Amino acid sequence: MTVQIAQRLDARNLSCPMPIVKTAIAIKALVSGELLEVLATDKGSVKDFAAWSRTTGNELVESTSEGPVFRFLLRKK
Amino acid sequence: MDEPLAITLFSGTDDKLQAAAVLTAGAAAVGRPVHIFLQYWGLEAFRKESVTPHDLVLAPEAGEAGLRAVMELAAAGQSSWRETLEQAKAIGQVDIQACSLSMDLLHLTESDLDPLVDGVEGVTAFWLAASEGQVVFI
Numbered sequence: 001m002t003v004q005i006a007q008r009l010d011a012r013n014l015s016c017p018m019p020i021v022k023t024a025i026a027i028k029a030l031v032s033g034e035l036l037e038v039l040a041t042d043k044g045s046v047k048d049f050a051a052w053s054r055t056t057g058n059e060l061v062e063s064t065s066e067g068p069v070f071r072f073l074l075r076k077k
Numbered sequence: 078m079d080e081p082l083a084i085t086l087f088s089g090t091d092d093k094l095q096a097a098a099v100l101t102a103g104a105a106a107v108g109r110p111v112h113i114f115l116q117y118w119g120l121e122a123f124r125k126e127s128v129t130p131h132d133l134v135l136a137p138e139a140g141e142a143g144l145r146a147v148m149e150l151a152a153a154g155q156s157s158w159r160e161t162l163e164q165a166k167a168i169g170q171v172d173i174q175a176c177s178l179s180m181d182l183l184h185l186t187e188s189d190l191d192p193l194v195d196g197v198e199g200v201t202a203f204w205l206a207a208s209e210g211q212v213v214f215i
Contacts, residue, residue: 015155017102024106024168055107 003073006034012041012069019045020052023074027058030076035061038072045070081110083207085214089118089127091158092135092147097215098161105169109210114203115194116176119215121183123175128159128191162193172206174198 009026011019019040027036038049046063049072053060062073082104086097097119101111115123122128133151135144151157156164165171175190175197187197 013154015150015153017099017106017161018156018164020106021102021161021164021168025164028168052106 003035005037005073006030007036009036009038011045012039014040014042016042016044016048018042020048023049023052023072024056027074027076032076034076036074036076038074040070040072041068042070045072049074079108079110081112081207081210083112083114083203083210083212085114085116085203085212086119087116088136088215089120089122089134090136091133092139092143093215094119094122094158095161098158098165100213100215101171102161102165102168105165105171108169110170111165111172112203112206113171113173114176114198114200114207115173116179117182120175120179120185123173123191123194124183124185124189125191159191159193166193174203174206176200176203 007026007030009022011022014022019038019042023036023038030036049060049063053074057077059075060072061075064071084097084101101113104111133144133147135147139147173194175194177197177199180197
């Protein structure tokens with residue numbers, strides 16, 4: 001099954017809390033059910049994205065990493 | 078998670094302002110309303126002429142090594158505390174109020190302040206706004 005990503009956000013090299021702040025802004029432009037992909041290098045982002053997903057209700061579909069880059073796939077609530 | 082957060086921002090050094098801005102943006106991102114009360118040097122930092130780009134001033138415990146570390150992060154593109162607060166306002170409910178006593182102390186009027194400041198209030202209004210949530214002193 002192909003995953004349709006509606007929007008991509010490059011938050012690499014941004015320090016905390018900017019990856020989450022920019023994610024909160026980007027997800028506003030999506031409609032419910034659409035997917036947002038975020039790339040980040042901030043070391044706190046794995047726990048931050050999990051916490052942000054839990055508190056805002058936007059589902060964290062995938063949380064992976066490749067070298068220093070973390071990738072998050074979020075589905076808008 | 079909409080428990081409000083109140084921050085009394087007393088300090089005016091760039092490191093403590095950055096810490097306050099990061100806490101504010103993080104709270105705003107998870108939907109918590111934030112009320113910031115600017116007192117003394119925290120208010121001084123929000124004068125229009127203080128906010129403009131300037132040499133970083135840090136708390137004394139930073140020392141020279143601390144200053145170098147903070148400058149490296151800034152050179153790597155870290156958002157300034159002012160930009161971070163601006164972004165926090167864009168994603169959530171952030172109300173920044175100047176303490177009226179500190180306005181008198183520093184001989185300030187509202188037109189002297191950066192537009193990020195939403196207004197002037199006394200301590201009673203602050204405690205009313207803070208009554209339902211946590212208070213952080215920086």
